[in-house]
Amino acid sequence: MGMFESLTVLLTGATGGFGKEAARRFYAEGANLVLSDLRDEPLKAFAGEFDSARVATLAGSVDQESVAADQVALAVERFGRLDVAINNAGVANAMKKLPEISAEEARHVIDIDLMGVFYALKHQLPVMEKQFRETGRGGSIVNVASAAGVSGAPGISVYAAAKHGVVGLTKAAALEYVRRGIRVNALCPAFSRTPMVMTMLERDMAATGASMAEVEANLTRGIPARRLGEVSEIVEALIFAASPANGFYTGQTVQVDGGMTAI
Numbered sequence: 001m002g003m004f005e006s007l008t009v010l011l012t013g014a015t016g017g018f019g020k021e022a023a024r025r026f027y028a029e030g031a032n033l034v035l036s037d038l039r040d041e042p043l044k045a046f047a048g049e050f051d052s053a054r055v056a057t058l059a060g061s062v063d064q065e066s067v068a069a070d071q072v073a074l075a076v077e078r079f080g081r082l083d084v085a086i087n088n089a090g091v092a093n094a095m096k097k098l099p100e101i102s103a104e105e106a107r108h109v110i111d112i113d114l115m116g117v118f119y120a121l122k123h124q125l126p127v128m129e130k131q132f133r134e135t136g137r138g139g140s141i142v143n144v145a146s147a148a149g150v151s152g153a154p155g156i157s158v159y160a161a162a163k164h165g166v167v168g169l170t171k172a173a174a175l176e177y178v179r180r181g182i183r184v185n186a187l188c189p190a191f192s193r194t195p196m197v198m199t200m201l202e203r204d205m206a207a208t209g210a211s212m213a214e215v216e217a218n219l220t221r222g223i224p225a226r227r228l229g230e231v232s233e234i235v236e237a238l239i240f241a242a243s244p245a246n247g248f249y250t251g252q253t254v255q256v257d258g259g260m261t262a263i
């Protein structure tokens, strides 16, 4: 029997680097999936990997509260419950110093990375609490923050602010619901090999004329391991935090960062 056998897992940013790997892992461990991301076409194409009886999709932007409500409603309608929510969708601001970031870009990042998680929690917590009252089983939520959510991150200040906010929401929600059957944790990876980071590196190569090896070495010089995280390494920690076997673990930041925040 899988670790998430017959549990319903809702995953945002489902067609991104962490999202795809996480969906595959939860599915392999027996979960039913509710997959959400911005665009319908890639979502449907990805969902085609799985048995259609065990997957549902919903396209929409996480900065819209109605999308968070619809995701939860879909989980309940299709699979009867919501057991695990992985609030993973996110964007980074383009690397630049704080005064160079426009108010518009800052608001865009905060709307998606911080307000998106706020809307998600606002709609996920009451459903999980109701399940706990009725069945004795609540749920587990993992918000994908960042190492930039627990330490300063030069060049991505607004992203760091949003991710610090996600850690704040996580801890407060964990404490509000710790005796109501719900665990809430924040995953805090350092730079990892996903499309988000590869796009950042390609932009850096174009701007500087440096090679991929050079821009990668530059990006990872603050990471004691001196390398990017691999997607599977990050998702391993995500699974650990979400697992129902891990019932005493809540309100934590799960740092997966090659030693970066140990300095």
Ligand SMILES: NC(=O)c1ccc[n+]([C@@H]2O[C@H](COP(=O)([O-])OP(=O)(O)OC[C@H]3O[C@@H](n4cnc5c(N)ncnc54)[C@H](O)[C@@H]3O)[C@@H](O)[C@H]2O)c1
Binding pocket: 012, 013, 014, 015, 016, 017, 018, 019, 036, 037, 038, 039, 060, 061, 062, 063, 088, 089, 090, 091, 092, 112, 144, 145, 146, 147, 188, 189, 190, 191, 192, 193, 194, 195, 196, 197
């Ligand atoms: N890759 C890293 O190094 C790293 C490090 C720390 C934290 N993170 C966080 O991990 C999460 C996943 O990122 P990733 O690295 O897999 O990047 P990614 O770009 O591969 O995936 C992000 C996904 O989020 C989706 N998304 C973006 N805006 C959205 C919106 N408004 N509504 C719905 N979906 C939206 C994208 O379509 C994409 O599928 C993000 O929250 C990111 O901030 C990533």
